Amino acid sequence: MRIGIVCYPTFGGSGVLATELGKALADKGHSVHFITYQQPVRLNIFSANIYYHEVRVPTYPLFDYPPYEVALASTMVDVIKNYDLDLLHVHYAIPHASAAYMARQIIAKTGRDVPVITTLHGTDITLVGKDKTYEPVVTFSINESNAITAVSQNLKDETYRSFKINKDIEVIYNFVDVSRYNKKPFDAFRKVIAPDGEKIVVHASNFRSIKRVKDVVKIFAQINQELPCKLLMVGDGPDRPLVEDLAKQMNVHDDVRFVGKQEQIEEIMLVSDLFLLPSEYESFGLAALEAMAAKVPVISTNAGGLPEVNIQGVTGFMADIGDIDAMGDYGITLLSNEKLLQQMKQNAYEQAVKFDISNIVPVYEKLYSRFCRMDC
Numbered sequence: 606m607r608i609g610i611v612c613y614p615t616f617g618g619s620g621v622l623a624t625e626l627g628k629a630l631a632d633k634g635h636s637v638h639f640i641t642y643q644q645p646v647r648l649n650i651f652s653a654n655i656y657y658h659e660v661r662v663p664t665y666p667l668f669d670y671p672p673y674e675v676a677l678a679s680t681m682v683d684v685i686k687n688y689d690l691d692l693l694h695v696h697y698a699i700p701h702a703s704a705a706y707m708a709r710q711i712i713a714k715t716g717r718d719v720p721v722i723t724t725l726h727g728t729d730i731t732l733v734g735k736d737k738t739y740e741p742v743v744t745f746s747i748n749e750s751n752a753i754t755a756v757s758q759n760l761k762d763e764t765y766r767s768f769k770i771n772k773d774i775e776v777i778y779n780f781v782d783v784s785r786y787n788k789k790p791f792d793a794f795r796k797v798i799a800p801d802g803e804k805i806v807v808h809a810s811n812f813r814s815i816k817r818v819k820d821v822v823k824i825f826a827q828i829n830q831e832l833p834c835k836l837l838m839v840g841d842g843p844d845r846p847l848v849e850d851l852a853k854q855m856n857v858h859d860d861v862r863f864v865g866k867q868e869q870i871e872e873i874m875l876v877s878d879l880f881l882l883p884s885e886y887e888s889f890g891l892a893a894l895e896a897m898a899a900k901v902p903v904i905s906t907n908a909g910g911l912p913e914v915n916i917q918g919v920t921g922f923m924a925d926i927g928d929i930d931a932m933g934d935y936g937i938t939l940l941s942n943e944k945l946l947q948q949m950k951q952n953a954y955e956q957a958v959k960f961d962i963s964n965i966v967p968v969y970e971k972l973y974s975r976f977c978r979m980d981c
């Protein structure tokens with residue numbers, strides 16, 4: 606098949622998922638055309654089946670707000686025509702679903718239909734999409750998609766709750782390539798971070814308020830009081846300065862390392878013992894799944910789709926949003942009991958295997974084939 610993939614090219618979960626999906630489809634012989642405003646961060650390989658089309662948004666003095674969506678729809682039209690695409694798979698509703706609708710209408714004038722599949726990822730529904738400024742366009746373009754998928758049951762339910770959707774939403778869970786994590790941890794790296802064999806706690810996110818990154822530091826400080834450990838903070842974003850200040854105020858700054866945005870997340874996960882994700886909401890929590898693939902148990906909130914990924918008392922623990930004491934206590938229980946820790950590491954890995962790329966990519970292929978022309 607010739608598939609167009611539209612996503613945000615950044616470190617965010619939706620972009621990571623879309624890029625990994627495109628890479629896997631290309632490995633299986635499909636031609637995959639990424640249409641984005643920048644090379645996606647995870648698109649770090651050369652493959653004869655992968656094409657990258659950059660959306661350029663020309664500036665003009667009149668434009669206070671350059672019309673990205675128009676440029677995106679026009680690029681989609683070009684790529685559909687030039688490469689005879691069979692379908693468009695857009696990740697994140699805003700503005701990708703509406704741009705795809707526009708491209709489809711333009712192509713329809715030439716007598717062709719190009720089906721559009723929209724995958725909802727989370728904040729496009731729960732935060733941004735609900736906003737009155739966007740809601741009518743989001744509702745319309747979701748309903749106009751040939752197929753709609755959501756990355757968890759919770760996100761599907763939230764979408765029906767917040768929008769008037771008159772179509773079936775199919776749940777296709779996020780995935781992880783477990784084999785990528787199946788390598789020896791880089792011991793020298795572990796020794797630099799934790800020279801005295803301390804346990805390593807890790808968090809990865811875009812440091813936005815929805816992630817409650819301050820809670821990460823507070824939970825860590827509580828654990829660190831009972832047993833010396835180190836905290837790796839992966840990623841970057843608006844709340845980082847606040848959190849660095851908090852780490853200083855709480856006297857744990859020397860035990861916390863902010864490593865910024867990292868492409869090779871598996872190297873970090875492989876040396877870690879515990880992943881913290883105290884978010885206000887996660888539709889799924891792809892970062893937690895990536896940790897689990899590296900045999901790292903998770904302590905998270907029970908918000909959104911997290912209970913579909915992190916199983917209470919099995920792959921880690923969950924507590925209510927903001928319940929720092931409970932999450933800190935769970936951390937102490939887990940990291941001070943080697944037998945329990947080893948059991949949960951194994952459980953976390955087994956749970957990740959259920960979401961392995963080899964189980965999920967065929968589900969997308971099956972979905973595509975429902976909308977494909979006879980010759981694709």
Ligand code: GMT
Binds near residue numbers: 616617619697890
């Ligand atoms: O977590 C973010 O803020 C980034 C966001 C995105 O759109 O890239 O992530 C969302 O999509 C991920 C992939 O499907 C999910 O794993 C995240 O849980 C989801 N984030 C939220 O729902 C807040």
